[in-house]
């Protein structure tokens with residue numbers, strides 16, 4: 677398994693609208709996507725794009741707000757009502773190979789591989805098996821050779 681780019685940091689929030697204001701007005705973010713719903717993941721999503729580097733791929737902040745009480749981030753927000761850093765997402769070249777690698781290391785994989793917000797397959801690893809960090813593994817979008825969005 678070869679580690680790819682840090683694609684995004686997932687930040688849970690009780691209000692994407694309030695978080696957009698924070699990143700725009702307080703942090704000076706100039707490239708923020710329109711929020712959109714992902715009912716199959718139980719979240720509303722919005723990307724805050726950081727400036728691109730020489731490789732033309734900036735890391736994103738992925739704002740996520742629960743769509744309802746069945747959302748996988750409902751419990752996290754119950755414990756952290758203000759929201760906060762929720763997960764990190766690393767890219768890999770081959771999602772099946774990565775899944776087999778982590779399974780072979782006895783890491784708990786949370787649910788099936790599914791299509792994520794960037795249109796490529798993703799899966800999640802339990803934070804208790806990953807040094808306390810909920811970890812999302814995402815296949816690099818084709819044509820981007822190493823990352824980005």
Ligand SMILES: CC[C@@H](C(=O)O)C(=O)SCCNC(=O)CCNC(=O)[C@H](O)C(C)(C)COP(=O)(O)OP(=O)(O)OC[C@H]1O[C@@H](n2cnc3c(N)ncnc32)[C@H](O)[C@@H]1OP(=O)(O)O
Nearest residue numbers: 686717721748751752762786792793794800803808809810
């Ligand atoms: C936008 C789409 C997509 C993308 O394309 O990028 C996404 O990112 S969707 C993001 C939301 N989806 C997910 O998070 C799916 C995977 N998550 C889960 O299956 C669950 O959230 C969870 C990780 C199993 C947690 O479930 P929950 O019921 O909320 O908590 P538990 O009480 O079972 O937690 C057990 C234990 O783990 C600690 N914990 C929970 N969440 C986190 C976290 N985000 N980071 C670090 N640690 C976490 C929790 O505190 C418990 O610890 P103890 O209290 O010590 O037992």
Ligand SMILES: [Co+2]
Nearest residue numbers: 686738765812
């Ligand atoms: Co994510």
